[in-house]
Amino acid sequence: MTGTLIALIVILAVVGLIVVAVIGIYNALVRLRNQVDNAWSQIDVQLKRRHDLIPNLVETTKGYQKHERETFEAITKARSAAMGAKTVAEAGQAEGQLTAALSRFMMVMENYPDLKANQNFLALQEELASTENKIAFARQNYNDQVLFYNNRIQMFPSNVVAGMFAFTKRDFFEVGTAAEREAPKVSFA
Amino acid sequence: MWELIRANKRDSVLLITLMAAVLLILGFIIGLAVIGPEGGVAGLGIAAVVWLILTLVSFSSGDQILLAASRAQPVTHEVHPQLFNIVEEMKIAAGLPAMPKIYIINDPAPNAFATGRSPQSASLAVTAGLLGRLNRDELQGVVAHEMSHILHRDILYVMLAGVMLGGIVLLSQVFLRGVFYGSVGSHRRYSSGKQGGGGQAQAVIAILAVLAAILAPLMAQLLYFALSRRREYLADAGAARLTRYPEGLASALEKIANDPTPQLATANDATAPMYIVNPFKKRGKMDLSGWTSTHPPIAERIRILRSMAQGASYKDYAQAFTAVTHARNPIPAAALTPETVALRPPQTGTTGPEKVQRQARQIGDIMRKVNGFLFLTCACGLKIKVPPDFRADTLQCPRCGRSLPLAPEPGPGSGNG
Numbered sequence: 001m002t003g004t005l006i007a008l009i010v011i012l013a014v015v016g017l018i019v020v021a022v023i024g025i026y027n028a029l030v031r032l033r034n035q036v037d038n039a040w041s042q043i044d045v046q047l048k049r050r051h052d053l054i055p056n057l058v059e060t061t062k063g064y065q066k067h068e069r070e071t072f073e074a075i076t077k078a079r080s081a082a083m084g085a086k087t088v089a090e091a092g093q094a095e096g097q098l099t100a101a102l103s104r105f106m107m108v109m110e111n112y113p114d115l116k117a118n119q120n121f122l123a124l125q126e127e128l129a130s131t132e133n134k135i136a137f138a139r140q141n142y143n144d145q146v147l148f149y150n151n152r153i154q155m156f157p158s159n160v161v162a163g164m165f166a167f168t169k170r171d172f173f174e175v176g177t178a179a180e181r182e183a184p185k186v187s188f189a
Numbered sequence: 190m191w192e193l194i195r196a197n198k199r200d201s202v203l204l205i206t207l208m209a210a211v212l213l214i215l216g217f218i219i220g221l222a223v224i225g226p227e228g229g230v231a232g233l234g235i236a237a238v239v240w241l242i243l244t245l246v247s248f249s250s251g252d253q254i255l256l257a258a259s260r261a262q263p264v265t266h267e268v269h270p271q272l273f274n275i276v277e278e279m280k281i282a283a284g285l286p287a288m289p290k291i292y293i294i295n296d297p298a299p300n301a302f303a304t305g306r307s308p309q310s311a312s313l314a315v316t317a318g319l320l321g322r323l324n325r326d327e328l329q330g331v332v333a334h335e336m337s338h339i340l341h342r343d344i345l346y347v348m349l350a351g352v353m354l355g356g357i358v359l360l361s362q363v364f365l366r367g368v369f370y371g372s373v374g375s376h377r378r379y380s381s382g383k384q385g386g387g388g389q390a391q392a393v394i395a396i397l398a399v400l401a402a403i404l405a406p407l408m409a410q411l412l413y414f415a416l417s418r419r420r421e422y423l424a425d426a427g428a429a430r431l432t433r434y435p436e437g438l439a440s441a442l443e444k445i446a447n448d449p450t451p452q453l454a455t456a457n458d459a460t461a462p463m464y465i466v467n468p469f470k471k472r473g474k475m476d477l478s479g480w481t482s483t484h485p486p487i488a489e490r491i492r493i494l495r496s497m498a499q500g501a502s503y504k505d506y507a508q509a510f511t512a513v514t515h516a517r518n519p520i521p522a523a524a525l526t527p528e529t530v531a532l533r534p535p536q537t538g539t540t541g542p543e544k545v546q547r548q549a550r551q552i553g554d555i556m557r558k559v560n561g562f563l564f565l566t567c568a569c570g571l572k573i574k575v576p577p578d579f580r581a582d583t584l585q586c587p588r589c590g591r592s593l594p595l596a597p598e599p600g601p602g603s604g605n606g
Contacts, residue, residue: 042281123270129325130274136533137282140433 025161032149036170039142040088043173046134047082047095053128054079054102060120061109071108074101088171099132139173146170193423193503194341196521201346204416208353208409212236215357215405219364222398225391240356247352252304252312255348255463259302259455261292261314268293268558269320275329276313279336282431289313289339293320295556298453299445302463303335304344311339317559318450321552323441326535330428330438334465337427343420347463350413357409361402368399417462418485422519425490426506433501433533439494442466446487489514502530565593 054075058065065072078098085091106125115121150169153162161167213236220232247254266273273291280288285308292314294300299319305311313335323331338344429435445466456468462483496509504525507518554574558564561577569589583592 039284046281126271126274130271130278133274133278134281137278137431140282141284 039145043138193524243352298450317555326437327441333428333431337424419519429501435494435497
């Protein structure tokens, strides 16, 4: 009689401990997932900001549109592709192309000495360079968070809890090729 | 990252407890010496009250007092868009919850500091001299260093430890002055001594108290400075990791170290550990291995940053640190997680040595902007700086005589700032 009682108490205690552990792991996973989402929204803000800067840039450099038709078309096309991206991987691809197009555009515009004296253009150049940096730093932060989160849902014992509540792996925000990874060269000489 | 912050917090608690012990023991001994055998507890109480008041004041408005004392002025985005952008970049990289408030100090000596209670309510101040001299990558390195102080909670620790130091200095100064000018109550009693056991014991205690009052501030200062030197290395490591470009900070430190401008006018002993480099760097304080310096030798900091060839993680910094100094690395072992953090290429085109004259003019311009000057460019190319108290609708260009409207126009490009 007392033997079964002790066994019952032991079983209950073990079950209780497991429940507590599962709750703890579940909460930790939720927190990590929220951090990933928050980091992604930081990238998103900066990508939108870059999309918004491009019309300004086109407007400021309108006078050169005739000579540089191709570069102008390349950035507007890359912009609309980037704005239409749906998944993280797609966005990475499209934003990589936009970065490359912008970098070419800025390089071409560097050749016009009167543009380099234009206050509007210089201010835009700083804003654009900074937005590129913010995207890069936000990506850095996002990828760190994704690494934490993915490690957690793949490692024992949290992988069991992750499986029970359908926590899925997140994609890293990668930019296409090595060349695209470089921010546009904007000099502040 | 979190391991580092946790280890930092542990260190801070330890240090502040030690300093509190020094303060309370000092209070106890002084109490014994001044009031007599029963005075120990009273002295302890007075020390505790002094410390409590100072801590409360510094907690509620310490950052404001410090900023005001260094004559830092809050600035808007228009005054220096690049500084704002760089701070936001570093805020994103560090994943901080809020933008720090940005201040500019109108001083040509290049320096910077961060202050505040928590990452949510931090402030960051840079001097006009710093903005005028550094290029974008270098400024980013300096801002990242300050951001690391904010992220590592060093700002709170510096404030609390500084206040504790202030309390100890205050208490011992009051006592020592009292002794030397003979106004301390029991002074006559023990100095005329030789009246048996009680007087002798009192004399011994008095001597002990004088010794304690001389030594306690020194001890507290050593404790404070030892940890603040370590925090500088940690902030350098953090800056390298945030920017992924250690050369930016290295070259900024080099420029600051080689700068000929006289030291910062508004810095003092208590605030010195807050700055990115010791504001008293000039002759006499350049003691390289000094126990008594608030900052590690700047040349060493530069060499460590420059030997980070493989990557920008804490581990890479720790390796570079050991290679340069042959000492135990200052980063807590728990934070040295294996991670690969690739370095990035420089963004600023390598510029040649800029003309000193041009830099000086830039620094002047930044200071004028902070003070609300209006900048006009005449059609003849002359740039005119109009003081804020100039009251007129038009201004005649001193070179070509055109009359220029003085109505402030919205700044170009940065309309939303």
